[in-house]
Amino acid sequence: MLRMAHPMMHHRTPQFSAIFSETKAMLEKVFQTRNDALMLASSGSGAMEAAVTNLCSPGDTIIYVNGGKFGERWGKIAAKHGVNVVEIKVEWGHAVSVDAVREALEAHPHARGVFVQASETSTTTEHPIREIAALTRSLPKCALVVDAITALGVIDMPMDAWGLDVVISGSQKAFMLPPGLAMIALSEKAWALTEEAKCPRFYFDLAVERKNQQRGKDTTAWTPAASLIIGLNEVLKMMFEEGLDELYARHALLARAARAGVKALGMELVSKAPATSATGAYVPEGIDGGAFVKYLRDVMGVTFAGGQDHLKGKIVRIAHLGYYDAFDITTAMSAIEMALGKFGHPVNMGAGVAAAQDVLLERFPKA
Numbered sequence: 001m002l003r004m005a006h007p008m009m010h011h012r013t014p015q016f017s018a019i020f021s022e023t024k025a026m027l028e029k030v031f032q033t034r035n036d037a038l039m040l041a042s043s044g045s046g047a048m049e050a051a052v053t054n055l056c057s058p059g060d061t062i063i064y065v066n067g068g069k070f071g072e073r074w075g076k077i078a079a080k081h082g083v084n085v086v087e088i089k090v091e092w093g094h095a096v097s098v099d100a101v102r103e104a105l106e107a108h109p110h111a112r113g114v115f116v117q118a119s120e121t122s123t124t125t126e127h128p129i130r131e132i133a134a135l136t137r138s139l140p141k142c143a144l145v146v147d148a149i150t151a152l153g154v155i156d157m158p159m160d161a162w163g164l165d166v167v168i169s170g171s172q173k174a175f176m177l178p179p180g181l182a183m184i185a186l187s188e189k190a191w192a193l194t195e196e197a198k199c200p201r202f203y204f205d206l207a208v209e210r211k212n213q214q215r216g217k218d219t220t221a222w223t224p225a226a227s228l229i230i231g232l233n234e235v236l237k238m239m240f241e242e243g244l245d246e247l248y249a250r251h252a253l254l255a256r257a258a259r260a261g262v263k264a265l266g267m268e269l270v271s272k273a274p275a276t277s278a279t280g281a282y283v284p285e286g287i288d289g290g291a292f293v294k295y296l297r298d299v300m301g302v303t304f305a306g307g308q309d310h311l312k313g314k315i316v317r318i319a320h321l322g323y324y325d326a327f328d329i330t331t332a333m334s335a336i337e338m339a340l341g342k343f344g345h346p347v348n349m350g351a352g353v354a355a356a357q358d359v360l361l362e363r364f365p366k367a
């Protein structure tokens with residue numbers, strides 16, 4: 001990402017606007033929308049809050065899927081803004097059932113929206129977004145709001161074709177950048193709802209952003225995260241050079257390899273609907289997962305994530321999005337095997353790597 005290290009460009013210049021405009025057009029292709037994909041100077045949670053405040057009024061009701069840390073966040077944000085919440089509680093590691101969403105919509109016909117994660121990173125689980133969209137599509141006043149922070153640029157999720165009303169992402173996941181840039185796109189239905197929404201908003205007033213970011217204006221309401229946008233320009237070119245279909249296929253293959261690897265080591269997957277962005281597996285009984293992840297990172301030099309809340313100390317999460325490729329998975333498997341050995345767990349060295357390799361062979365042509 002050396003492009004971000006170039007001397008800083010002033011953000012109110014035709015030079016920056018040209019980069020902004022090109023970046024936005026490419027971003028819209030990744031969102032697969034003809035609407036504006038807006039860039040906000042914030043982490044992903046800022047765009048989550050923007051979705052709530054721009055679609056809702058205090059006293060409105062929303063339905064949200066709480067199947068993990070990030071699902072839970074929808075409820076917290078909405079409650080802070082005086083929006084009533086209907087929670088669909090989902091056991092961690094499970095995808096929400098489409099019937100549960102249908103029932104909630106029937107019980108709350110005036111709900112302003114269904115808020116859900118495409119990929120619930122805390123439990124490494126994917127929710128059935130396309131099927132949920134089939135329910136919300138015909139409801140003129142109910143938006144489907146999708147946190148796609150670890151899904152956009154990982155799985156094929158065509159916003160317009162599926163009828164998604166709000167899609168959110170962030171720079172630090174599939175877009176391979178430092179944190180600090182959020183992206184959000186709204187459907188025509190969602191834009192119409194913003195006109196009625198009365199939650200107070202200033203920094204994250206999306207209508208103001210749209211006015212500034214629209215084609216021809218090519219600027220932002222407030223000072224943009226300019227270096228991240230310049231970096232995003234480069235990253236998007238890399239993504240298109242690979243090809244979006246190839247990129248989705250690579251992510252799917254890495255996910256399959258990671259799942260095969262941990263299963264071969266006798267580790268159980270956390271998720272019944274495993275994500276394409278990351279794989280979570282329970283560490284064997286008797287091993288402190290927190291100490292395990294710390295050992296992997298600080299002693300072996302390979303970074304994994306642990307668990308949160310009641311999964312704290314129980315699981316290890318292996319990322320496989322963005323820059324990740326075949327040999328990142330074999331390294332991850334090898335490190336897990338060796339660390340298991342160091343923690344005194346009987347392990348058939350090489351079993352996880354071999355199982356992953358069997359899958360990863362598909363990535364390479366015949367010699």
Ligand SMILES: Cc1ncc(COP(=O)(O)O)c(C=O)c1O
Pocket residue numbers: 043044045046070117119120121122147148149150170
């Ligand atoms: C699915 C999901 N939603 C929301 C967030 C929060 O985003 P941020 O930390 O960028 O505010 C994350 C971060 O990991 C995430 O994975």
